[in-house]
Amino acid sequence: MSIVRRLDKAVSLALKSNLQLNLIGDVIKGLVENSLDAGSTEIRISVQLDNIICIECEDNGHGIPPSELEKIGSEYWSSKGVLKLEDLEDLKTYGFRGETLHSLSQISKALRISSKVLSSDRSFTTVYNNGTHVVSLTECDDYGIGSPQGTVVKITGLFYNLPVRRTYISNTSQKSISQQIKLALFPLCATNPDLSIKINLIEPDVSCEKSILSVSKAVSPDDRLSTSFDLIFGNMGSSMVPLQSSHMDYKADSIFGLNPTFNISHRFIFLNKRLVMDERLYNLITRELAQLYKSQNVHRPSFAFVVSFTGPQHPSELTQGPQKTINTVHEIQTLTYLTKCLIDKVAVNYIGSLQHNKRMIDSFKEAPEKNKTRKIQPLKDNISPFFCSNLKLSKDDLSSVKLVGLMDQKFIVVTLVTKHQGTVLLALDQHACDERVKAEKLFQNYINNLSNCSVAIENITWDLPEMVMNLFSTFEFSLSTWGIRFISLNSRIILTHLPSVLTEGKLSHESLKSGILQYLSDLEAGKKCPKPPGEKWFETLPFIPDMIINVVNSLACRSAVKFGTSLDTAQCRTIIQNLKSCELPFQCAHGRPSMVPLTML
Template sequence: MTIQRLSSDVSSKIAAGEVIERPASVARELIDNALDSGATNIRIVIEDGGKTLIDVGDDGAGIAPAQLPLAIERHSTSKLSSVDDLTHIQTLGFRGEALASIVAVAELSLRSVNAQGEAGLEIQTRGNSLVHQRPVGGARGTRAIVRGLFRTLPARLEFLRANRTESNHVANTVTRAALAHPDVSFELRDNERIRIQTPGTGNLRDALTSIYGIKLVDDLIELPPGQTLGIDGFISQPHLHRPSRSEISFFVNGRWVTDRLLSAAVSDAYRSMVPSGRFPIIVLRLSLPPEEVDVNVHPAKAEIRFRQSSEVFRQVSATLRRALSSTRKTTPAVFDKPVIDQFFFPNTNVDWRQTAPMPTRTFSTEPIKTSSREHSQTLGSSPISKNPEMRALGQVDQTYIVAISADGLYLIDQHAAHERVLYEQFESISSEATQQLLDPLTIVLSAEESEWVSAHKAALQKLGLMISLFGPDSWLIRSVPLAIGRRDAAEYLRQVIAEALSPEFRRLEATEQAHWSMACRAAIKSGDKLSTEEMDQLIEKLQACDLGLTCPHGRPTIVLMTRTMLDKQFGRI
C-alpha cells in the first residue's frame, strides 16, 4: 500500500468527527461560543432533534466583519495565542475547532454584529467552503444556523438516534449550560415548543426551579456559600435517589465535566446513606484557579484533570458529608405517584418524644442479646413517659416496629434502626469501652484474613478488638467491644473480616469497615421479640442519630404512611 497525504476535505471530516458526534455537540459548541462572548440571553431552536436545523442566537459581543471568515477556519481562535496560555484557560472554548468542524459536516449560516448601529456580516458555507457573504445590520450579537447535519456523510447520519432521543441530548446540553451559568437566560424551542426557559437571575435555585420544578428543589439541600474550592450547589437528601447517575452534574469553572474523581467523592460522602445501585441528585459547582485544572484533555472538553486531585477529593467529600450531617430536613412522602425514586420518610416536624435519660444498658455499648428473655434483661424495662404524638404499638412478624403519631402510621425496621444507632455509637467509641477476656481466645485465619487483620490492627484496637499475632496465621483475641456481649468472639471476628473483604466494604476506610461490620453483627435481628418499652427506647435512640433515616447500608430505617396515603389506599379520595 502506498502512503499518501489525505486531502483537506477528508482530513477535516475526520477531525470533525472528534468534535461533532451528534446535534447536541453542535449545540454545545455554539452555546460555549455565546457564553465566551459575554451573552446574557441565548436562544436555541431545533427541528427534528437537530438533524434538520440547529439555530443558536445570542446578544454577546459579536465578531468583527473582517474576522468572521477567519472564524470558520481550523485552529482559529481569539482565546489563546501561545502554548503558555493553555495553563490558565478561563474560557469554555479555546481549541479553534468548533466552527471549522461544523462547516465540515453541515451547512452553516453565521451572522454577527459586534457594535450596535454598525454593519455586521453574514457568511454562508456549503461543502466545506465559503459560498456567500453579505453585510447585515441589526442588534449586537451572533446567530449561527446549522442545517443538514451529516447530510454529506450518510454513514454518520445512520448512527444518529430517533429525533426524540437526539432532542433529549440537546435538552441535556442546554440544561447543563443553564445550571453552570444561572446569570444567563436560556430558551430552547423544540419544533416550536418551548422546552426549557430559565430566567437568568444569577440565582442557581431559580435556574433549578425553572428546569426541575419547585417541588424537587425544595427537597434539596443547598450548600452554604464560602466553601473551600469555591464549592456551591444543591444536593439531595439521602432518601431521594435515582437508578442512574444521570442527575449528577459537575461544573468546574463554569464548564460541565465528567470526572471519576468527583463521582468517587460523591459516593464517599453518601456512603452508608444511599442503597447500593442508587445515586443522589447532585448539582455541584467548583471554582478553582485556572492553573489548577487541565481542560485540554479531549476535543469535547468534558474531561479534566486536577493538579491536586487528592485535595479536591477530600474537600468535596467532606463538604457534602457536613451538609448531609448538619441538616435534619426531610420531606413527607407523596402517594399520588409510584414510589420508585424515593422512600416514604417522616417529616422532622413530627413531635418526637423528648430524649429522656436511658438506662445505662439500653441500646448502648453494653451487650445486646438475641433472645426475647435476654432482650428484656439487656434493654431494661424502666418506664418512659408516654407521648401521644409518637408511640410504639407493636411488631410485624418481629421484624418491623409499628408506631403511631398525629402524622400517620410509622413502620420501623428494627434491625436497620438499631444498626444505625450502633454505627454512630461506634464512630465515637473509645478503646476503653471494651471487655477484657480473662482467657484469651486463639483463632487461626487464612493468609488473606491475616493480611487484612495485620493491615487494620490499629483500627480494630480503637474499636475494642485487641488482637496479637500468636503464630504464622494464629492470633490471640484479648478483648472485645462491649457491644458484642458474650457472643463467640472468634466467630464474631471471622464475620467482621468476611464482610470487610466483600466488594461492598472494600471501598471503605479500615475504621469504617469495622464500624459497619460490627454494627451489623451486633444489632438486634429480624425475629427478635421486643417489649413496648424496648421499641420506644429504640425509636428514641434512632431520632437522636445524625443520619437516622437510613441504615449504614443506605436502606431506610423508617417509613411513614400518612392519613392521605391511607385514604387513597382505601379509596376514600
C-alpha cells in the same frame, strides 16, 4: 497489495469534525458555549429535524467586528487570546481552540454567520458551502436577533456528508433527541445563572414549534442548580437541599437529594463551569453517602447531587480532550476537603437524629476502598483463580476428580490430575460449590423460559417525574423481555407483572423500584444492552438486570448446603458431578473461589 495513502483532505476534515460534534446535542452545546464566551445573556435556538437538518442560534453577545468575521471558521483561529500555554491560567471562556465553527463548516451543507457590534448600525455575514469559504464578508439586512448587538449562526444540511449519522438521527425519536439536547446543555444551564435560553423544535409538516427547553435568569447559583435539574430530569430538583462550602480560594455550591427515584445518572460535578469526570470525587461522595444510608439500615442507596466548584484553574485541566471536560483534577486535595465538608452538612440536613462522628477532614485522607462483591463474569480461558499459588486449573481438568472424603463438615476433599502439573489435593467448599450449581440451574431455567416467566402481581403504583416516565416508555420492550410489565397512566406507573424469580425473592417495593430504575439508568447509559443475544443461556447473563441477578444469587445461597451439614458419599458425588457441568465451576454465585489447593501429590 494494499497501498498506504494519505486520506483525502475533505474526508479527514469530516472525520475530525465528527469526533468533536457527533450528535445534535454536541452541536447545540458548542454553539451555546460560543455565545456565552461572547457575553450573551439571551440565546434562542430553533432545530428542524427533517430530511435536511437545520439549526439556527441567535444571541445578544458583543458580536463580531467585520474585520474579524471574515476569519471566523478558519481552523485554529480564535478570538480568545490564547497564544501560548501560559495564557490558559487566565482563560475565562469555554473555547480557545478555534475548532467548533470550523468543524461545523466541514459537516454542514451551508454555514452562515451574521453578526453586528454595538458601535455599528450595519450587520455583516460570512458563508461556507460544503466546507468551502464562498463569501468572506458581505453586508446583510436580514439580521434578526432583535438586539443592538449579537450573532446569528444558521446551519443547513447538518451531517450532509455523514450518511450513517443521518440515518441514526432519523431512526431516533424526537423525544430522545430532545432529552439528548437537554442533557448536553445541563452543565451550561446549571453553571450560568445569568443565562436565559429557549430552544424550539420546528415541525415542518404542521408548521408549528414545540418547546424543548426554556430557562430564565436565576435568582442565585443554587437556585439555578435546582431549577436546571427540574427542567432536565423532571420535578425533582425542588426536593434537593442547597449547600455551600469554601476553603482557601475555592468555593462549592451544591444541591443534594436522597430519594428512591434518584440514580447514578443524576450525579454531576463541575469545576469552573466545566464538567468533571474525575472518578475520585464521584467515588468519594458515593462512598460517604452510602455510609449514611448504611447507618439508617437502608440496603440500596439512591441519591443525587450537583456540585459546582469555582476557583483557580490549572492549564492541564483545559487540554484533556475535545469535549472540554476535566478528566483529572489538579487540586484534588483541596476539592476533597470541600467535598467532605459538604458531606458533613448533608448528614446534618438529612439525618439529624444520627450521632454523626465528625471526621478529621483536614487530613485529606480518603477512606479505604470497601470490599466489593464481584459480578458474575467468565474467567479467562476457564482458568481457576488460585492467585496464591502457581497452580492453574481448567474446566476440563475436573473430569479427573476423585472423591477422598468430607473434612470438618465444610469441605469435600478430592484429588485431581492436571495435564501438565501432576496430581493435586483440593478442598471444595461444599456451600460455594452447591451455591454455584443451584445458581446456574436457576439462571438457566429463567433464561430458557423468558416467554413464560412473567406472573401477575397485586398492582404496585409509583408516581414518577417526566424524565423517568420517558425511560419506562423508551425501554418498555427491554423490561418486558425479562418479565417486567406495567401500565403507564399520566405521571404514574402501575406494575402488573414480574418474573417469578423476583416474586420468590420477596423484594420490598422500595428495593424493587430502586432496582428497576437502576436498570433503566444502565440502559440509558449504555451499560446494559436492550436486547439479549438469545443464543446460549450463559451468554445472556450480562444483559440481565442486576436486581434479578442479585435475587437469583440470594436464592441460590439460601437453598445451598450450609457449613456444618454432614454429607454422605452419594451427596458429595452428586455435588461434584453437578459442578463439572457448570460454566463457572471455580467460583460461587458471588464471585468467591469455590475450591482451594491443599498440596501437590
